Amino acid sequence: MIRLVGASRPAVATLIAAALFIGACSSNPASTPTAVPTEAPTPTDVASDPGVAPSVSLDPRAFITDPPDPEASPSASPIARSSAPTDGGPQESATPKPTKAPKPLSDYITRGPKGKNGEKRLALTFDADMYPFMYPTHDTTNKYDPRVVKLIEDNGLHATIFANGLYVKAFPDLIKELSKQPGIEIANHSWDHGAWPGCAGRDPAAPAVTDKKAEITKAAKIIEDTVGYKPQWFRFGGFCYGGTADLDLVKAQGEWPVGNSCFFGDSAAYTAAQQIASVKACPNGGIVVTHLNNGVYHPNIYEALKALIPWWKANGWTIVNVTELMGQSPPEN
Ligand SMILES: [Zn+2]
Numbered sequence: 001m002i003r004l005v006g007a008s009r010p011a012v013a014t015l016i017a018a019a020l021f022i023g024a025c026s027s028n029p030a031s032t033p034t035a036v037p038t039e040a041p042t043p044t045d046v047a048s049d050p051g052v053a054p055s056v057s058l059d060p061r062a063f064i065t066d067p068p069d070p071e072a073s074p075s076a077s078p079i080a081r082s083s084a085p086t087d088g089g090p091q092e093s094a095t096p097k098p099t100k101a102p103k104p105l106s107d108y109i110t111r112g113p114k115g116k117n118g119e120k121r122l123a124l125t126f127d128a129d130m131y132p133f134m135y136p137t138h139d140t141t142n143k144y145d146p147r148v149v150k151l152i153e154d155n156g157l158h159a160t161i162f163a164n165g166l167y168v169k170a171f172p173d174l175i176k177e178l179s180k181q182p183g184i185e186i187a188n189h190s191w192d193h194g195a196w197p198g199c200a201g202r203d204p205a206a207p208a209v210t211d212k213k214a215e216i217t218k219a220a221k222i223i224e225d226t227v228g229y230k231p232q233w234f235r236f237g238g239f240c241y242g243g244t245a246d247l248d249l250v251k252a253q254g255e256w257p258v259g260n261s262c263f264f265g266d267s268a269a270y271t272a273a274q275q276i277a278s279v280k281a282c283p284n285g286g287i288v289v290t291h292l293n294n295g296v297y298h299p300n301i302y303e304a305l306k307a308l309i310p311w312w313k314a315n316g317w318t319i320v321n322v323t324e325l326m327g328q329s330p331p332e333n
Pocket of ligand 1: 193
């Protein structure tokens with residue numbers, strides 16, 4: 001069960017641009033289907049030459065966006081929940097049970113409300129990526145960094161882990177273990193990290209999505225079978241989707257699409273110091289994305305996170321998961 005802390009009523013802006021991040025989750029997050037292509041090395045590049053580290057030299061700060069204050073422009077889109085009454089069962093006419101009222105969310109979440117009374121809030125998200133080309137070997141050199149997992153556990157970090165279906169299939173015990181950590185929630189990162197039709201700048205390593213609904217539901221099923229609850233957040237592989245109809249399809253499955261608002265810079269192209277500086281620049285109410293993956297794709301996350309955790313504590317930041325940031329109810333068993 002996920003504990004909810006510091007819930008506050010969200011009122012989130014409409015679509016806003018998200019930051020670019022690169023690596024195993026080679027990406028082109030954007031508020032429109034016409035996203036720019038990444039300059040990052042792709043997993044295919046890395047896989048074809050594992051001895052060569054990616055060598056781009058982009059300034060991570062260049063990808064930090066400054067989205068509008070979500071509290072300034074409320075949206076009226078309630079999250080769809082499986083817990084909502086849908087059947088024709090017995091009606092309780094006298095005193096209805098308290099309900100978990102859905103709260104308004106933007107069509108595509110990239111950040112949440114700021115903390116109150118000086119508190120700064122940041123939603124920490126980890127993508128757990130398993131491309132099809134990685135699956136035959138379970139890509140054990142890049143599956144996850146046990147030191148990062150230990151940091152999460154030892155520090156009681158709250159976070160949302162967006163795992164794609166193949167990743168969960170490869171490492172069910174890891175996902176199950178993490179799901180039991182207070183403040184950790186498992187969310188949907190599609191089945192195979194595929195690129196959705198119409199997505200510009202797609203990652204060549206990503207398979208073409210042919211059955212959009214199955215990308216969502218197949219991953220949701222293996223997550224539910226593994227951790228005992230349905231995921232309620234969805235992140236497109238590489239933030240790559242075709243348009244608003246894709247967002248609507250996600251919502252129709254009872255999940256909500258989530259992007260990011262600031263850049264971790266967690267690929268091999270960035271030093272730990274660059275990553276730390278990038279994350280320190282995240283906005284209050286932001287969503288930052290990094291990876292469970294490590295190895296040649298993301299070798300410096302541990303060093304960055306190890307430094308950021310005490311910095312967050314010393315500087316008034318509360319690290320939350322997406323559910324907590326958005327003031328929603330936790331997923332139910
Ligand atoms: Zn990813």
